[in-house]
Amino acid sequence: MEKYSLAIRPSDEIVFKVKQVKSLLREESRTFFRSQNSEAHISIFEYEVGERQGRVIANTFSRLVPSLRPFVINYKGFNHFQxxxxxxxxxxxxxxxxxxxxxxASIIKKECRFSLKNRCSIPHMSVGRHLNQNQLNIAYGLFKSFEQTDFCNSFVLRKFNPLRKQYDIIANMPLLGTDNSKGQLNLFS
Incomplete structure (x- = not known):
């Protein structure tokens, strides 16, 4: 079984800024936290399937994603889940x-016959997961605002790399706002 994720990768500029935020939090908290080495992204779905099923799902995504329109994302500060x-x-x-x-996500899930774990009930870009109360207090002490604008014109398909213990991008799927229902582009034949 392989682990996959459909996500949004922000611009290189925002990826760099989020990396700096994570690095400073790691430095100041002096404690490891989950997601500290993960490249900035917004998760949409995660799933675990065999290689053949992985290709079928990837092809479903490659047919559906181009029909979606690009959109603007405004990042508006920090928050947390408990x-x-x-x-x-x-x-x-x-x-x-x-x-x-x-x-x-609803459109994609409706069309995909495999079990996808929805990771976007509250879309967000994680800085740190599994933080204790002290680390959370340090984070809020360090970071007051994050005001950035980005243009989302693609989704990325990521596959978990067990050696690096991180996800690698294996496909970039453009959002074109086109009807691609008549012909399917097979990325993973």
């Missing part, structure tokens, strides 16, 4: 972009 005694500190998105991402 899960038991731990927290996820993240960069939040504006409401319009969040709604578009959820709508696109």
């Amino acid at each position: 899960n038991g005694d731990y927290y996820t500190f993240y960069i939040q998105l504006n409401a319009l972009a969040s709604n578009i991402i959820r709508e696109y």
Whole structure:
């Protein structure tokens, strides 16, 4: 079984800024946290399937994603989720972009016959996961705002690399706003 993720990769500029945020949080908290080495992204779905099923899902994505329209994402500061005694500190998105991402996820999930774990009920870009209370306090002390605008014109398909313990991008799927239902582009034949 292989682990995959459909996600949004922000611009190189934003990836760089998020890397700096993670690095400073790691330095100041002096403690490892989950996601500290992960490249900036917004998760849409995750799934675990065999290689053949992985190709079928990838081809479904490659047919559906081009029919979606590009859109603007405004990043609007920091927030967090709580899960038991731990927290996820993240960069939040504006409401319009969040709604578009959820709508696109719904369209894709409806067309895909495999089980996809929805990771975008509240679309966000994680800075650190599994933070303790002290790390969360440090994060809020360090970072007051994150105001950036990005243009999302593609989704990326990522595959988990067990050697690096990170996801690698294996395909970039453009959002074109076109009807691609008549012919399917097979990226993974």
